[in-house]
Amino acid sequence: MDSLLTTYITLVCVSGVFNVFLCIYAFSKKSEIPGANTFIVYTAALSIYCFGYAFGLAGDTLWQVKLWTTVEYIGMPFSAPLGLLLVLNYLGRKVSGKAAAAMFVIPAISLIMVATNDYHHLFYKSMQLREGMPAALVRIEIGEWYIVHGIYTFSCLLASVVMLLRRWNQTRKTYRLQLATLICGQLIPMTAAFLYLLGVAPGGLDPVPIVMCITSALYIWAMVSVKMLTVVPIAKETIFESMGEGVIVLDTEERLIDFNRAASIMIPTLRPSLFGNTLDEVWKRLTGSPFPVVRHSEGMLEELAWTAEGEQRCYQIRSSVVRHRNGDKAGSLFMLIDVTELKRLQRDLEHLAYYDGLTQIYNRTQFITRSREMMKECRETGLSFSVVLFDIDHFKNVNDSFGHDTGDKLIVHVVTVCKRLLTGDMLFGRYGGEEFVIALPSATLREAAGLAERLRAALEAEPLPTANGQIVVTSSFGAAQATDLVDTLESLLHAADEALYVSKRGGRNRVSVQ
Numbered sequence: 448m449d450s451l452l453t454t455y456i457t458l459v460c461v462s463g464v465f466n467v468f469l470c471i472y473a474f475s476k477k478s479e480i481p482g483a484n485t486f487i488v489y490t491a492a493l494s495i496y497c498f499g500y501a502f503g504l505a506g507d508t509l510w511q512v513k514l515w516t517t518v519e520y521i522g523m524p525f526s527a528p529l530g531l532l533l534v535l536n537y538l539g540r541k542v543s544g545k546a547a548a549a550m551f552v553i554p555a556i557s558l559i560m561v562a563t564n565d566y567h568h569l570f571y572k573s574m575q576l577r578e579g580m581p582a583a584l585v586r587i588e589i590g591e592w593y594i595v596h597g598i599y600t601f602s603c604l605l606a607s608v609v610m611l612l613r614r615w616n617q618t619r620k621t622y623r624l625q626l627a628t629l630i631c632g633q634l635i636p637m638t639a640a641f642l643y644l645l646g647v648a649p650g651g652l653d654p655v656p657i658v659m660c661i662t663s664a665l666y667i668w669a670m671v672s673v674k675m676l677t678v679v680p681i682a683k684e685t686i687f688e689s690m691g692e693g694v695i696v697l698d699t700e701e702r703l704i705d706f707n708r709a710a711s712i713m714i715p716t717l718r719p720s721l722f723g724n725t726l727d728e729v730w731k732r733l734t735g736s737p738f739p740v741v742r743h744s745e746g747m748l749e750e751l752a753w754t755a756e757g758e759q760r761c762y763q764i765r766s767s768v769v770r771h772r773n774g775d776k777a778g779s780l781f782m783l784i785d786v787t788e789l790k791r792l793q794r795d796l797e798h799l800a801y802y803d804g805l806t807q808i809y810n811r812t813q814f815i816t817r818s819r820e821m822m823k824e825c826r827e828t829g830l831s832f833s834v835v836l837f838d839i840d841h842f843k844n845v846n847d848s849f850g851h852d853t854g855d856k857l858i859v860h861v862v863t864v865c866k867r868l869l870t871g872d873m874l875f876g877r878y879g880g881e882e883f884v885i886a887l888p889s890a891t892l893r894e895a896a897g898l899a900e901r902l903r904a905a906l907e908a909e910p911l912p913t914a915n916g917q918i919v920v921t922s923s924f925g926a927a928q929a930t931d932l933v934d935t936l937e938s939l940l941h942a943a944d945e946a947l948y949v950s951k952r953g954g955r956n957r958v959s960v961q
Contacts, residue, residue: 452652456504459656463497465663466490472670482536489529493659495522500656509576512585513564520561524554524596527603530633534607537629538614550603557596570596597644604637628669632662693762693783696769699776701725713762713783750786760787803877805855806862814876818886819936821874822929825888833895835885836943837902837924840955842881845918853913860911861920865902884940892928892960899924899958907956921956923947 470490477483499519506512528550535542560570572588611630618626639654687694693710697703702725711717714733721729730738739751751762763784769777801813809817818834825832839845839861846854858881865883869875874886887895903924910917925946933939946961953959 452504455652455657456501458660459497459501459504462656462660462663463494463501465660465667466494466497469663469666469670470494472667482533485529485532485536489526489533490663492522492526492529493663495519496526497656497659499523500653504652509574509585513574517558517562520558524557524600525551527600528554531603531607534610534629534633538610553595553599557592560592560596564590597640601637601640604633604640607633608637625669628665631665635662693785695726695781695783696778697726697781698778701727701779703729704778710783713760713785751783760785761790762786806859806877808862808883809874809876811876811878814874814878814884814886815936817874821886821888822936822939826929830889831891831894831928832939833887833890833892833926833928834939834943835887835895835899835902835924835926836878836882836940836947837884837899837922838879838882838947840921840923849913849918853911853918856913857911857918857920860909861906861922864905864909864920868898868901868905884943890928892926895926895928896958896960899926903956903958923950923955924958925950925961926958927961 467490470487473480473483473486473490477487480486496519499515499522503512503515503519506515532542532547532550557570560567564570569590569592571593572590573586575586608630611626611633614626615623635658636655639658643653643655687707690707690709693713694705694707695703695710696705703722705722706717716733717729721732724732727737730736749764751764752759763786765782765784767780767782769780771777801809803810822832824830839857842854842857845857858877861883862875862877865875865885869885872888876884876886878884885898887898890898903922906920906922910919925943925948927933927939927942927946929939933942942961946959949959949961950957
């Protein structure tokens with residue numbers, strides 16, 4: 448028995464040395480290892496566990512065994528949740544600070560229970576030396592909290608193994624060696640602990656510190672040879688969930704089978720409970736109508752408007768076929784790209800291109816473009832077409848006397864008054880600084896002159912109120928009708944401009960025709 452005990456102590460010490468080496472190695476490579484702090488504390492806890500157990504085996508009295516058992520529990524109960532955190536970090540799963548702290552509540556209680564066991568006997572009901580055996584080999588009767596501690600430790604190890612095994616098929620062959628090492632690093636101690644709890648360990652000794660020699664050696668080999676923890680694979684599901692674009696996955700029958708976090712944010716009413724329903728059925732539940740996008744062609748690119756939380760969003764939808772390795776269709780994938788801001792920017796740019804920034808009526812370029820089309824339609828249908836050109840009288844004096852801010856307000860005021868008398872089929876545009884133009888489809892020269900007179904009278908009758916009084920507004924108008932001689936928009940505008948100058952030379956605030 449002494450020979451067996453010596454061998455155990457030696458192997459346990461080797462395990463402790465290996466873990467110290469891993470701790471120092473991880474500290475030296477801290478900048479290269481994701482989650483290095485967790486691995487450093489993990490290996491430090493294992494080192495304390497191994498050395499505490501080794502010193503306990505070498506103890507001569509029951510008191511010394513109890514002392515080193517307490518030291519052992521400074522590391523041992525914390526190693527299992529630390530290993531679980533290490534696995535979660537490797538798999539790319541974030542753990543909040545509160546959740547991480549909660550994982551160490553039971554280990555902390557276990558440490559306190561072992562240190563104070565003589566006062567309550569909740570961890571060990573009794574510890575007695577075995578007659579004729581070394582002092583380290585004691586007969587123990589476990590207490591209630593020992594069972595809690597054992598279940599929790601085993602659960603952490605089992606959870607780590609299960610999560611790593613589930614990742615196996617999603618891991619490329621290049622990374623499976625380090626994944627296998629991590630699995631062994633959790634599975635071997637779990638198996639040894641299970642055998643110890645069943646009471647089949649040789650000599651009643653805890654085999655876990657012994658097998659740690661094997662797992663630590665595996666870790667050393669893997670970190671040096673395959674860069675374990677330094678080069679960590681990014682799992683497919685991690686990429687899927689971290690994508691900024693929403694992704695909806697359908698099977699061959701167009702039934703919803705998956706979606707990522709971005710899709711659930713874009714469409715908040717999308718829920719896992721809808722899995723198994725066709726996309727049309729899902730959309731009917733969400734909106735009352737079938738999915739509005741045609742989805743027969745691969746590489747389809749369409750747009751979808753969707754209102755989320757009271758705000759309308761616009762998504763560009765790209766489709767692609769998902770295939771098995773043999774080329775058979777496995778399903779389809781829809782990627783939703785939020786183009787709301789892009790569409791808003793496009794609308795703003797179009798508005799700037801078409802409308803005057805101050806008055807929000809057509810600018811000169813857009814007015815001419817639309818008027819030319821309108822004139823062509825009127826000519827083809829045999830209808831009359833006229834234009835009215837006018838400007839604000841003595842506008843320069845307003846700017847000089849009251850400032851450009853007031854001048855801008857006067858321009859807006861003129862547009863506001865004129866809009867009341869214009870109908871939807873008339874084109875109204877800002878032709879220049881204080882000059883405006885109106886295109887009148889189906890209007891004769893007499894009708895154009897009549898509208899101009901009504902506008903002139905309305906402007907004169909409604910002065911612009913200011914802080915220091917009112918500014919009376921008058922305008923000079925010129926009207927012209929398209930004829931055989933005046934057969935282009937340019938010649939028509941030129942004729943209206945000549946009529947406008949007739950009004951100016953005649954004393955302003957009047958209407959002239961050409």
